[in-house]
Amino acid sequence: MTTSPVTLQQVADRAQVSRSAASFALSGRPGVSESTRSRVLAIAAELGYSPNRTAQNLRSSRTGIVAVYLPKDVSVLSYYMEATFGIIDEAELSDHTVTFVPHSAESAARLRADGVIILDPTLDDPVIPRLLELGLPVISGEEMPQESAQLTGTVTSDHAGSTEEILDAFAAAGAHSPAIISPEERMSWSMTIEDAYRKWCGDHGVETRIESASLDGMSETTRRATKRLLESGEVDAILALTDGSVLTVVTSAASHGRTLGTDLLVAAAVDSPVLGYMDPPVTAVDLRPREFGRACMRLLTRALDSSDSRGDGRAPHAEGIQTAATSAEETDALQQSVETHVIHRDSTAGPLHRPRSTDSTTPPATPEERS
Amino acid sequence: MTTSPVTLQQVADRAQVSRSAASFALSGRPGVSESTRSRVLAIAAELGYSPNRTAQNLRSSRTGIVAVYLPKDVSVLSYYMEATFGIIDEAELSDHTVTFVPHSAESAARLRADGVIILDPTLDDPVIPRLLELGLPVISGEEMPQESAQLTGTVTSDHAGSTEEILDAFAAAGAHSPAIISPEERMSWSMTIEDAYRKWCGDHGVETRIESASLDGMSETTRRATKRLLESGEVDAILALTDGSVLTVVTSAASHGRTLGTDLLVAAAVDSPVLGYMDPPVTAVDLRPREFGRACMRLLTRALDSSDSRGDGRAPHAEGIQTAATSAEETDALQQSVETHVIHRDSTAGPLHRPRSTDSTTPPATPEERS
DNA sequence: CACCAATACTAAATCGGTTTAGTGACATGC
DNA sequence: GCATGTCACTAAACCGATTTAGTATTGGTG
Structure with missing residues (x-):
């Protein structure tokens, strides 16, 4: 046949x-x-x-495989799926197969791949050191929270810039007391946002209010954090960092007597298909995950190309001074940033009508009520 | 180093x-x-x-790769991500690498893999014929909507059973006029649910009400379908088939003066981490996607094992009668079903307070009101 | 004309396994 | 005593490419 x-x-x-x-x-x-x-x-x-790729791979002692490692417990964030498809797009060009690394240290140790892309590396993730030990080129999508000599390259987004833009939008719409909900897991991007938030609050003489939520979709932690913010009469705007937390805020706002875009502003640090179709649609940062994934893979491809033109790993007899210069040059090159932009939707439209403090029994405003 | x-x-x-x-x-x-x-x-x-797996693969003329094909335009449904990780779990045991097939006919044609798993094959998807032509073992996660001789095996879930269970729960909670929102894309599982719904309605003397929504998270189509249902005074319960449509229903219920679990019951045909943390939590069918993925990969592994013990594809000199018998035997074996169960949450708790027909300004019933 | 170099190619080694065909030693049967 | 068989192992082929070493043929030069 x-x-x-x-x-x-x-x-x-x-x-x-x-x-x-x-x-x-x-x-x-x-x-x-x-x-x-x-x-x-x-x-x-x-x-x-x-x-026959297998024959070529045998000869060149490669596998033709690129491994992608995602944070544990993310099954909702469509960001990662999009980013993965971006990696696949680019990997197709260099005939690489993309696969996921399971979340176990053992399988990481016996991973067969030519290179690794770690998306949103989490501090204290036990698998990451194993991946770095492999001696393969490793690209980090967003900064590594821990220093690492073995890292080959990094792709970042301008989270500080987009955070500022959102906080400014909150203020422009009339909010004076923005809070953020950040994941418990320590990741570079969330810490960057927290820092940007603290700086913005400092610059604007506003008190900070940071709640933490867990990363795995939605949990009790997330619900409680949301409840605290919604019951506080102070907070009039919320920047939620994860898919899960923003959905929790949106769906529970009404039962706390809050109306989005009217007496509570909400924005998400990571856009997701669902947010545009919430009622009202939720302002979010488009991180362009597909392009981000592509950028990661491009960096990895470059690293793979250069590692076989020079010493091929089997004969790493360096050439003294030359190598140092070359590798420094490369380190510089293997740093890249992906443009992002904020998609302003109705949840931050304003102008804001501040809720009556501590009165959480107020019935939701009907569509007829207008000021 | x-x-x-x-x-x-x-x-x-x-x-x-x-x-x-x-x-x-x-x-x-x-x-x-x-x-x-x-x-x-x-x-x-x-x-x-x-x-060295590459050397082994070369000798055995294999690739060690299993390709997974997902429906196009799904980036929200966490079901697929879970199922993929289930496939990976099982693939690890037989040292297979799991990868995604891009959504283009060309890349499908030059796919290098030992076998393919198609999750939720969609009718009229142009990539699927290409995948079947490859001559590789193909496992279908949920029935193929079109007949296909080349198919190696199928894994299914009992969608009809769970649909019945949900409709019964709706009725038990006091709803008399359930509707469903189904994806436009023709997939076996959604058609099975539609059929089960029609049958239930027939058996219970209830008129059917089917709205269709697009699969890609949430779209204008989905919003309009939701709006029509919520504005209908008739409909008092909604079974939404996709992640996107259930979220649209939940988030827009309040602005149509509906209160979930009180004057509108809602359930989802596919569970998702978000649903348990909606306000109120949404009843859903747990399809056990991880187990489903595992079952797909187990079937594929069996097919791969048997295809190398007999003719190995290079020497397909069939043995007449024998082959026919063997392949019939296998076809029988390569059919499997994964147990599912309904997770009853507050959105279908009832007892239902029917909204006054065509009056969409009714304030939501307070918790004190009981019949 | 002899010598060297360049050209266009072929033979053979190589990657790291699996598998078939052989080989020598020893035991058994008739 | 010789054919036959089994056992434990080795040599070599093989998978399908890439790459190095080697070989004719040609042309130019001193």
């Missing part, structure tokens, strides 16, 4: 040349006449030849 | 035997004395030998 794939040998035979000549012709290397080259190319195309 | 991995040759040298003897010893095949075997095993363990 299935016709077995065409091999290089078959192409060579048909072209009446040796296997090596055919290989040279196809890879565009010198050592073969122009007429032979075009003949081989034509025959390869005719037969539908495509090199 | 990175110490190169131990090869079989090194183990053999150390044990003073040939490479083949070492291979026999390690693979547990006969032809080597017990003393030699244990010596080789000990040395292999000591050196931390682990066979």
Whole structure:
């Protein structure tokens, strides 16, 4: 039934040349006449030849696999799925297969891959050191919270900038007391947002109010944090960092007598398809996860290319001064940032009508009520 | 820096035997004395030998890759992410790497994999025929909507049963006019639910009310469908098939003067972490996606094992009658079902207070009101 | 004409396993 | 005593590419 794939040998035979000549012709290397080259190319195309990746991998001692590691307990955040598909987009170009690393230290240790992309590395995640020990190129999506010499490259987003923009929007819409809900897990991006928030509050003479929630979708922790904020008469705007926490805020606002966009402003630090269709739609930061994933993979591809042109890992007999200079150059290059932008939706439209303090029994405003 | 991995040759040298003897010893095949075997095993363990998968793959003309294909435009449904991790769990046992198939016909055509798992195959998806043409074993997670001879196995869930259970729960809580929101995309599971719904309505003398929504999280289609249902004075219970549609219903209920669990019952055909933390929590069907993914991979593993013990694809010289019998036997075996169960939460608690028809300004009933 | 170099190619090694075909030693049967 | 068989193992082929080393053929130069 299935016709077995065409091999290089078959192409060579048909072209009446040796296997090596055919290989040279196809890879565009010198050592073969122009007429032979075009003949081989034509025959390869005719037969539908495509090199066996496994054989190539064996020869070059590669696997053709790129491993992606996600934070544990995220099953909601569509950000990661989008980012993964971005990685796949780019990996296709260099014929790499993308796979996930399971959340166990053992499977990380026996991981077979050419490189690793860690998305949102979490402080104290026991798997991450194992991944770094592998000696493979590692790209970090968002900064590593812990210092790491082995890191190959980093892709970041401008979380500080978008946080400022959202807090400014809150203020412009009439909110004076913004709070944030941040994940318990220590990740660089959330800490960056917390810092930006504290700075903004300092600059504007506002007290900070940070609640923490767990990362795994929605938990009791998240609900309680939300409740505390909604019952506080003070807080009139909430920036929620995760998918889970923003949904909790939105769905429980009404039962606390709050109306989004009217007496409570809400924004999300990470956009998600659901937010645009909430009622009202929720302002959020578009981190362009697909582009972010692509950027990670591009950096990794660069690292993989350069690591085989020079020492190929088996013969790492460095050339003294040269290596140092080259690697410094590369370290600089392997840092990249992805543009983001805030999508302003109705949940921060304002102007804000401040809720009556401590009165949580107020019935929700009906659509007819307008000021 | 990175110490190169131990090869079989090194183990053999150390044990003073040939490479083949070492291979026999390690693979547990006969032809080597017990003393030699244990010596080789000990040395292999000591050196931390682990066979090079790429070399094994080359020899056995395999890739070690299992490809997973998801419906297009799903980035919210955490079901798929969970199912994928279930596939990965099981794939680890047989040393397979799991990857996603991009949503393009070309990349599907040049896919390198040992087998394919299609989750929720959608009717008219142009990529699916390409995947079936590959001649690889294909497992379908939920029934294929179109007939396909090439299909190797199918894993299903009891959607009809859970639908009945939910509709019964609606009725028990006092609802008499349940509606469903189903995705536009034709998938076997959603059609099964629609059929079960129609049957239930027939059996109970209730008129059917089916709205359709798009699968990609939440769209204008979904919002309009939701609006129609909520504005209808008739409908007092909604079974939403997708993550997106259930969230739309939940978040927009209040602005239509409806209170979940009190004058409107809501349930989801697919559970998601968010639903348990909505306010009130939403009843949903736990499809046990992780177990479902595992079951898919187990079926695939079985198919892969049997395909290499018999004709290995390169020498498909069938043995007439025998083959037909064997393949029929296998077709029977490669059908499996995963148990599911309904998680009853407050959104269907009832007893239901029917809203006054066409009066959408009714204030929500307070908790004190009881019938 | 002899010598060297470049060209265009082929033969063979290589990657790291698995598997088949052989081989020598020893035991058994007739 | 010789054919036959079994056991434990080795040599070599093989998977399908890449890459190095080697070989004719040609051309140019002193």
